[in-house]
Amino acid sequence: MLRNAPPIDPARLDLAAEYRAKPFGRHSPDLQALLNVMRRAENCQDLILVSIAPNRWVLGHREPDGKPPTLFTDQVFDRLEDGEWEGFKRRWRALTGQELVLP
Amino acid sequence: MTVELKKPTVVGYVDRLYAYPGDEVTLRVSVCEPTKRYRAELVRLVCGETGPKGPGVKEERVASAVDGEHDGIEQRTSFGSHGIVDNLPALGAVAISVLAYPTLPGRGRQALVALGTLRLVLDETGAPALLVGDRALSAGVALRDQWWHRIEARYDPATGAAAIAATPFAGLHADRAQSAEGRLEAGAAPSGPLFFAAAPGPDGGATEHFYGKLEAPRLVSGTVDAQWDFSRGIDTARIEDVSPSRLHGRLVNAPKRAVTGSRWDGSVHHWKLDPSHYAAIHFHADDLADAEWKPSLRFKLPERMKSGFYAIKLTGSSLPFHVGLIVSPRPGARCAKLAVLASTVTYLAYANYRRRMSPGPFELAMGTLPTVDLTDVFLAEHFEFGHSTYDVYRDGYGVGHSTFRRPLFNFRPTGRFWNFAMDLCIIDWLDQQGIDYDVISDHELQDRGADLLSSYRAVMSASHPEYYSSEMLQAVEGFLSRGGRFMYMGGNGFYWRVTFPPAWPGMIELRRAEDGTRAWEEMPGQYNHATGELGGLWRRNGWPPNMLFGVGFYAQGFDNSSYYRRTAASCDPRAAFLFAGIDDEIIGDFGASGDGAAGLEIDIYDRRLGSPPHGLVVASSENHSNAFMLVNEEILSNRQGQDGAQNPAIRADMVFFETPSGGAVFSTGSIAFVASLAHDNYRNNVSRLIRNVVDRFIDPQPFAIPKP
Numbered sequence: 157m158l159r160n161a162p163p164i165d166p167a168r169l170d171l172a173a174e175y176r177a178k179p180f181g182r183h184s185p186d187l188q189a190l191l192n193v194m195r196r197a198e199n200c201q202d203l204i205l206v207s208i209a210p211n212r213w214v215l216g217h218r219e220p221d222g223k224p225p226t227l228f229t230d231q232v233f234d235r236l237e238d239g240e241w242e243g244f245k246r247r248w249r250a251l252t253g254q255e256l257v258l259p
Numbered sequence: 260m261t262v263e264l265k266k267p268t269v270v271g272y273v274d275r276l277y278a279y280p281g282d283e284v285t286l287r288v289s290v291c292e293p294t295k296r297y298r299a300e301l302v303r304l305v306c307g308e309t310g311p312k313g314p315g316v317k318e319e320r321v322a323s324a325v326d327g328e329h330d331g332i333e334q335r336t337s338f339g340s341h342g343i344v345d346n347l348p349a350l351g352a353v354a355i356s357v358l359a360y361p362t363l364p365g366r367g368r369q370a371l372v373a374l375g376t377l378r379l380v381l382d383e384t385g386a387p388a389l390l391v392g393d394r395a396l397s398a399g400v401a402l403r404d405q406w407w408h409r410i411e412a413r414y415d416p417a418t419g420a421a422a423i424a425a426t427p428f429a430g431l432h433a434d435r436a437q438s439a440e441g442r443l444e445a446g447a448a449p450s451g452p453l454f455f456a457a458a459p460g461p462d463g464g465a466t467e468h469f470y471g472k473l474e475a476p477r478l479v480s481g482t483v484d485a486q487w488d489f490s491r492g493i494d495t496a497r498i499e500d501v502s503p504s505r506l507h508g509r510l511v512n513a514p515k516r517a518v519t520g521s522r523w524d525g526s527v528h529h530w531k532l533d534p535s536h537y538a539a540i541h542f543h544a545d546d547l548a549d550a551e552w553k554p555s556l557r558f559k560l561p562e563r564m565k566s567g568f569y570a571i572k573l574t575g576s577s578l579p580f581h582v583g584l585i586v587s588p589r590p591g592a593r594c595a596k597l598a599v600l601a602s603t604v605t606y607l608a609y610a611n612y613r614r615r616m617s618p619g620p621f622e623l624a625m626g627t628l629p630t631v632d633l634t635d636v637f638l639a640e641h642f643e644f645g646h647s648t649y650d651v652y653r654d655g656y657g658v659g660h661s662t663f664r665r666p667l668f669n670f671r672p673t674g675r676f677w678n679f680a681m682d683l684c685i686i687d688w689l690d691q692q693g694i695d696y697d698v699i700s701d702h703e704l705q706d707r708g709a710d711l712l713s714s715y716r717a718v719m720s721a722s723h724p725e726y727y728s729s730e731m732l733q734a735v736e737g738f739l740s741r742g743g744r745f746m747y748m749g750g751n752g753f754y755w756r757v758t759f760p761p762a763w764p765g766m767i768e769l770r771r772a773e774d775g776t777r778a779w780e781e782m783p784g785q786y787n788h789a790t791g792e793l794g795g796l797w798r799r800n801g802w803p804p805n806m807l808f809g810v811g812f813y814a815q816g817f818d819n820s821s822y823y824r825r826t827a828a829s830c831d832p833r834a835a836f837l838f839a840g841i842d843d844e845i846i847g848d849f850g851a852s853g854d855g856a857a858g859l860e861i862d863i864y865d866r867r868l869g870s871p872p873h874g875l876v877v878a879s880s881e882n883h884s885n886a887f888m889l890v891n892e893e894i895l896s897n898r899q900g901q902d903g904a905q906n907p908a909i910r911a912d913m914v915f916f917e918t919p920s921g922g923a924v925f926s927t928g929s930i931a932f933v934a935s936l937a938h939d940n941y942r943n944n945v946s947r948l949i950r951n952v953v954d955r956f957i958d959p960q961p962f963a964i965p966k967p
């Protein structure tokens with residue numbers, strides 16, 4: 157992580173809850189700032205959502221050099237929102253060193 | 260848990276993007292599974308994959324001569340660009356020279372010039388080398404990328420004596436010249452055909468493609484002193500030898516011409532003003548103008564069939580592959596009053612979009628993770644099917660060519676809810692409404708011009724008609740000036756100039772010059788297409804979309820969509836027909852694309868850019884998300900506070916105005932709009948509004964421009 161990148165505060169579970177409730181659409185300034193950190197190239201983990209059938213999604217990893225994405229088939233999501241949430245949790249874990257558990 | 264991953268195993272393409280009933284169509288198919296059997300059927304596409312909030316896929320089988328089980332082969336794709344001189348005289352000792360500007364040295368062996376077993380290459384380290392068979396004489400040091408060098412080589416088959424030299428062009432930080440002399444295997448007579456930027460491959464194709472620019476190759480042997488001048492015939496697929504030998508050649512797979520050469524010094528910016536500055540050709544191992552597959556089936560379309568979006572559906576043992584095709588009425592045949600103009604040029608510009616599967620901070624631009632399906636993953640497994648114009652070549656230069664002579668992965672009802680798949684929302688709605696219509700296409704518009712439109716009272720665009728040629732725009736303007744009615748049913752339309760280079764049938768060219776919301780930027784000095792036209796935005800080429808359609812691109816965001824609020828102007832008597840039966844102030848707060856009619860890419864009314872003064876902005880969207888950002892052609896200097904949550908000007912404008920000869924224009928200003936038509940079983944205010952527009956626009960009663 158870049159030294160001057162804004163940190164993610166693991167205490168801000170309120171922001172995670174806001175994202176969980178509404179991953180698409182208008183976010184609070186604090187949530188948007190957090191997302192902007194997570195989505196930086198060095199933090200985004202090059203995630204991708206791959207539809208394996210209508211309304212069935214898995215996460216995957218975007219590979220360099222034109223290679224096809226690697227699919228994580230151990231978890232299948234019925235809704236895009238659930239796939240986005242899993243991506244959020246993975247980034248939270250990587251940036252804070254802590255598992256994201258919402259009450 | 261095991262998850263079944265179904266990908267296509269059969270892919271194909273047809274020889275055209277639109278056809279008339281009864282036309283013969285040639286289908287090329289590749290079967291990538293051991294049985295080499297596949298099933299084909301013709302289907303009319305009614306609705307695409309819409310996600311859970313829309314009606315979902317609807318298609319109708321249409322009995323045709325293509326139906327049934329067929330034997331196939333796995334096809335070889337001609338991939339990578341190069342030059343070939345077919346007819347060479349017998350050669351003895353040779354001296355070869357060429358100017359080279361490598362753009363990806365060190366990525367495998369790359370041939371600059373090949374004469375049978377004699378090859379002048381950049382080796383695996385990027386150093387120039389002369390090869391005879393497996394023996395190499397290397398100049399020893401890798402060439403610097405993106406710098407011009409003169410490469411010279413000599414070989415005498417009688418003795419095996421060889422020499423190679425590389426001299427960087429002068430410059431403040433130029434490398435030093437390098438050279439080597441030695442002996443290679445004797446007796447290997449240099450022979451044709453002569454290859455530039457590749458070597459002959461084992462299977463009759465080409466291999467060891469070069470990434471970079473070549474200029475002024477010269478071949479001296481006995482009485483031959485061939486000198487190819489790439490500044491000649493820039494708009495052709497020919498390369499000319501200006502010597503008395505006249506050893507002309509041809510290009511394969513559309514390497515880029517009208518690019519800056521070794522003499523370019525910034526003093527000229529249009530290749531036609533001084534072609535000597537543009538005497539180079541940029542080659543890529545990942546260029547593709549024609550996959551050159553063998554024909555698999557020739558069949559006739561039914562004589563009687565409804566005009567529409569069709570596909571030849573190919574199925575092996577797994578997921579089907581759709582080969583999309585627009586079927587339009589034959590000229591002179593009975594026409595409906597309304598035509599839907601399928602944006603086949605834009606579909607082609609987007610065809611085989613790979614970059615969203617590449618690493619990078621995608622969500623900072625989009626607001627969501629990239630989404631693809633297993634057909635896209637199959638595309639990623641097949642690099643040889645080429646790029647979209649949103650991609651970059653392996654050397655990082657932008658891809659400005661796209662051809663339909665290859666499998667196309669976005670002319671289908673499934674996958675990204677965008678373009679072809681989203682435009683089917685219009686078809687589904689028209690069918691549900693029982694409205695008579697024809698489907699016509701950009702490619703037919705390019706071929707037939709205003710004559711194509713003249714049979715219709717009203718023309719309805721697709722959801723994202725982004726790429727337009729000057730001929731297509733002239734045709735639409737001609738239609739409007741003669742009283743035609745136009746419904747612009749989308750956003751970010753009529754935005755980039757494209758051209759149809761005559762040298763490469765099936766291909767479009769575009770140059771993302773100077774400005775605009777761009778996947779890459781054109782290199783300085785080469786903003787003009789091979790046709791000579793200045794590339795870039797229509798708003799920088801004297802034809803902002805606002806002039807013809809009342810609105811132009813203003814913002815984009817891809818996380819969700821918003822709604823429109825009617826304005827006071829919606830109560831103007833001129834607009835009364837639009838809102839007949841609609842009491843709501845809020846329009847389109849629902850939809851299958853992000854829950855709203857205003858979203859994805861949105862346009863506004865702007866007098867500065869030519870929106871007509873009497874245009875009525877009857878509704879505007881509001882309350883967009885943080886993901887919606889002002890387009891960069893609206894930004895002179897970067898500034899904060901420009902996203903949809905902070906800048907209330909981020910919006911879509913819905914506009915209506917009359918034209919001088921009794922015609923009219925209605926524009927929605929949003930790509931997501933058409934995905935709202937089916938909401939609540941097609942009973943909603945977006946559906947009612949569009950029905951009102953269609954009914955009035957196909958009515959011959961002329962519109963009148965208001966008195967000032």
Ligand SMILES: [Fe+2]
Pocket residue numbers: 723725751
């Ligand atoms: Fe676009």
